[in-house]
Amino acid sequence: MKSLICIKQSNESGEMNLFDTHAIEEALKLKQKFENRGYQEDFSVDVVTIGPSENSKIIKRAFGMGADKGYHVITKERGYSFSFETASRLAAVAKKESYDLILTGIMSQDLMAGQTGPMLAEILNLPCVTGVVKTELAADNSSIKVEQEMENGFRNGLEIILPAVLTIQAGINTPRYPTLSRMLAAGKKEIMTFNETDLFSKKTGAVQAREIFVSMEDPQKTRAGHLLQGSLADKAKQLFTVLHGKALI
């Protein structure tokens, strides 16, 4: 069994995207269960990230959690890449090996699109389930049972034939912390790096962006937003007065 986890460094915090830590954890748990069943075969957990060179930090973190191989497609820092470009690059890496299971986060915390996983699946012509909150590999490893979160507390119980892409929702597990010994070993572990020209032939050329960044704006206020002033005790008093005036307390 081979699994590939797509991980992203958040533009905001510099940390690994929260949902991606859940994706790695889920793969490591599946690996553990797989090994407990005593198959001859190995279960590998590889990670891949697309981004500028300093993003190798999150691959090291993934090694620290227990990931096997790390791929890094190095891009120049040039603002935001949209999901289509990212998914195309991820697909080019994924095609290098035949993965049985590809996991992404349900969304990235900075771009908040939730598109990369389902796009990657479509490019690779694999089935995809988004918003997964539970997984269980079938005994013969040919399929995986999952629960998919819908609105209003509903969940779909689904079984997907492998290979497949799943996008992982928080709440599925508690991501482990990297261990010190693994982090030390991670420093010595090799990360396989690519750049755009390694991934795409001259004929196909680089990925053409389908979405264009125009600007950033401040969202509008939807309410009055009256800011309380003064000391801590003053603010507490003012809040009481306002709520009392409205007969809420």
Next chain:
Amino acid sequence: MKQILVIAEMLDGVIQPATWEITAAAAKIKKLKESGQIKIIIPSDDPLPIAKETAKQTGMDVIGLKSNDLKDYDSDVYKQCLFKLVKTIDPSHILTAHTSQGRDFAPGLAISFNAASIACVNEIKKDDKGLLYSRSVLGNTKNMIVRPAEGIPVVLTLMPGVFQPDNFNNQKKGRVEICEIAFDPDCSNTRRIRHEKILQKSCENKTLKGAKIIVSAGRGIGKKENLDAIFKFAQCFSSSAVGVSRPLVDMGWIGYEHQVGITGAAVSPRLYIACGISGSSQHLAGMKDARFVVSINNNPDAPIFRHSDLCIVEDIDPFLQAFLKVVQTK
């Protein structure tokens, strides 16, 4: 004149209200573009009655996308049947709701249709180069304005609860067309995704729904033990309940029945107090109908403050203690 397609949100064979929000967004696109014709697509195993009713209600043209496999939602079936239909129409825009269904199939549909794909759109505008789409990014602190590359169609998923449904011009009746499209699972006869069962989490959030006052805690409370202070705070009010943001449920600090938001409860209390909650769009979706909103957060730039009537920039713990002191003296 290229068409603007609205893909109806269907659940258990019933057209969902989100459809009317998407239709309103489509009308906005038509108005800004000053061209285009809106068509509503209804994917179903038996779309005719719904299509007729929709055409009558909205005055818009409706296409019933018919396939036996479209009875229940399946991403493979949706993507393939919609792609086959969309190809023949060659629209400029394809719109659907940013719901668990919409965000499941729309990105894949965009790939097969070689379209741009913009997720969770919250506003549609225009400049001299064409239409612009706004979407919330960076934990709801900014809106990113995006345009599709020139000359390609665009698939949009629209944030629920943002576009106000129009009053339809039902003077005239829209035309109804039924398109039957077969799903063929390539290579084998089996579907790649099998539907086993539908489960429901304990959704006994009646207390939350009925509460006049809701005090909600977010990740900003720091640790599980601090929930006690939130419960104490809530007890200052009569007919109150405690809500939380999703991470607290995910971390196992409290039960799902307390979760407010798009995957939790939608509430409309007279007073909503958000303690250490950043104000993600998924959380806001659940509490935007509250009558009066108070937020306590130590970050003056927290997005929740834009959606609050009263803003208090303080650490939550000392503030609650100070407030309890005030209450005790009254």
